[in-house]
Amino acid sequence: MMVFPQSLFTSPALRPLSLTFFTLIAYPVTAALRSDTLLLSCLQSSGISTVTPNSSSFAQDSLAFNRRFEYTPAAIVFPHSTEDVAVAVKCATLGDGNIPVSARSGGHSYGAFGLGGQDGTLVIDLSNLKNITVNQDHTANIQTGNRLGDVALALFANGERAMAHGTCPYVGIGGHAGCGGFGLASRAWGLVLDQVESAEVVIANGTILQASESTNSDLFWALRGASPSFGIVTEYKVRTQSAPPSNIVFSYTYSVDPSVASEILTSFQSFSQYSAPSELGLQLSVIPSRQPGIITLSFIGIYMGSLAAFNTTISPLISSVAVSPQTMNVTQFEWIPSLVRKGGIGTLDTSLRLDSSDTFFAKSLMVPHDAVLTPSAIRALFDYLGTEGVTTDTKWFVLADLFGGKGSIISDTPHNSTAYAQRNGLYNFQFYASSLDLQPPFPDDGIDFLNNLYSSITSNMPSNWSFGAYPCYADPTLSDMQWQTQYYGDHYPILQSIHSKYNPLGLFRYPQAIAA
Template sequence: MIPLSFVLAISAVWAAPNTGNPNALWSCLSGKGWNLETVSNANYAKDSTAFNERLSFKPVAIVSPPDLNGVAGAVNCARTNNFKVSALSGGHSYAAFGLGGQDNQVVINLKNLKNITLNSDGTVVSGTGNRLGDLAQAIWDQGQRALPHGTCPYVGTGGHTSYGGFGLFSRQAGLLLDTVVSAQVVLANGEVVTASPTQNTDIFWAIRGAAPSFGIVVSWTYQTVPAPSTVTFQLGWSKSLTQNQFVTAFSAFQNFSTTAPNALGFDGDIGADGNGGISLTFLGVWYGAASQFQSTIAPFLAKIPAGYTLTANNMTWIQQLDFLAGSSSLSTAAPDTLAQHDTFFAKSLMTTGPSSQTALNSFASYLYSQGAHSDTNWFIGFDLYGGKISQTASNATAYTNRNAFITYQFYASSQNSNPPYPADGISFVTNMLNSLEPNPQEAYPNYVDPTLTAAQWKSQYFSTNYARLLSIKNSVDPQQVFSFPQSIS
């Protein structure tokens, strides 16, 4: 048992973060080629603007070291001057935790750590400054290899890997963090260590589900697989579905998905159709033999309302990724002009089995009565989990929600994607989730929700793994150098 005095001491550290002298900090960070930015710098306002502009935090310093030694040096400067540290990879944290999630944080931007090397054994070493699109394109170009991951090219590999890394290929190949075979990590004391199944095993366990609380991963080593050919498909209705038809279609999706083969990645979107109704679209990828696609999907098609349109196309792995990204290129060399910033609130829900008919009726009733007339731009994304994800034990990695059946993302942004956020936006999204599941047990940490209480996020993100995470945290970072509102503490 951890002594109460130690727990109180740790709590006191969190209660009074970032109490150092900024001038001493800036002096330590200056003159080392780390591209120091403070509030007086011309680029500070742009570089400190959160992806989610509903939130605003002001770092005491932003540094962009050129290499891992620079990252370690910046961590040392922050620690010795009594400031907390956050690592910034892609910058897409829904709660702006890459900017600290609070003011006066030292932000270490990893954008310069962009090496990608595919080895002869199929492993790839990737710096944490890489985005998903660049990593996917590189391993295709270097050897026609693949990894399971999300579809947005601009999402950073750091956070995506740290908190899961789901993609349509995950039912067949696991989460992105399941492919990690080792990592280089800068610890709170500035030491650079290798974490793997044979070295620093507690750290290796913790970073696969909660890395930002334990250090800065400067590179991941993933085990890739040969890139499969695909059949990529979309299904939707040109006319608005009635409420009963919506429930019928979604029930069919749930029922079909309970026995769907692992080679099928299946997800979809729900939104307002602009005509006072609700749209429902399904999207998926078949990674098996192309000749088997029609027979695989046929039982689902037989149970959904008539009038749908199904399009299916044979694609190479990289063509499929381009299609899913809605782009002709996965490169992130140019700024993301389509989704550089948004003003939004989101929640997630992971169900462990099909929702009941009563729950689906409640959900549909809310969507058709409230969603069709909301003053936000909203959508609900849903992803089929299971397959290889659930074949890993819930305590094998810090990421624990292995029994998920469907994961939902409830997302609503302001009408023009700019501040201010509608006053009723948070309650609209919260009630949307509650209409489907009023007592959520699991959530996806990559759709981080800053409104969850400490008890809620600890339980919904980490469940019984939290106790081990806390023990490791107290061992490797007792001063809480890596600290943010939902860090392990």
């Protein structure tokens, strides 16, 4: 007979269970007894809502946002409390311990790491953990089943509060905060992980811990930049800001040849280093023109301030470009309408429509403040886009997000304050290519197209160029040495040391997890 540890089921937060489930579960024990059999029996005993490969909803529940990936989890559970999460984690440790565990918050991981990035993972879906509380000191407790759009609405509804986070309303705050959490207000208020004051987390032995600067401080350091390797965060306590009453959403668009496009990126790069105030969230966007030798690019973003102050701020950038923009749009919004505008779907309320999906490949390249792109690298980028960008059978974009520069809290925060290691990053390229209809299959040449686009820059920089990558834009094609260096730099050995304390057997693992 197999006896499950009674401690698995003694939490007062668990729903009432039959006495049978607190004692023995009977079935034959053989040498071939599989861990997934023990897992499923344990989960069934716990009363936690569980979807298995035999469930009618399994095919839908196991879909990745990025349909380029298909994985078959061992099971998907939908806990209603932190205690439920702890029980599910303990269930995964039964048997030989070979079942990996992964948290899914919003499910938007570029590499489908919320599904484990591999078959056979226990997926702990946090979508039922929806509580948000705004406290009298203007901090907020946010459970990690919340999406960014719903977070923004709840914060504003409770005292017109706000925080910096990404623009996509459907991204889950759990993973977003764990790897970085960049948004257009981040240069003024920080990455999401910089706004976190404490976290409630379930570690690999099923213990529920609080982590902060004063409690389990090593774990707290690691969670802010590499959380999926260390535990399942069920709640963050974050600082909030007073929502700015005036927000300027802007775009200036150019259609030019590669030579002028190179001048525009050079202007963006110089302005970003020395002239952009922290209130300015600035992006350089490049999209297909479908006309050989023509590049379509835009300055876009949000300025938190008055229209007059924005005009003074942006004027040096616009005047530094030799040609005038073909189109421009500068509109003043209140806080929530500005987020709706940038979100692109007409609402922040994720209950009003289903989430979308995509079939894509993406790469990230973080340009250091002290080693910006050379003229030859910039020109090579646009020469490539002016030719290959027209003939590719993908729908692509390139986005350069301003992270650092003068006055940015991201870069002013000390390098060793968190596990996030790209504090020296001035701006981050996101290279992104989808199938034309956003559905599978992904084009055969799509990965080569994007890799060659990426190397058009890197091959024209010095051989010792120390660039990075933004961990939230996971690239599963990177080698171990590449992602360890580009995501974590000199923090990786420290993370390994902390990992040996909190996740020694590698229960929380996926293809780019920290390893002991």
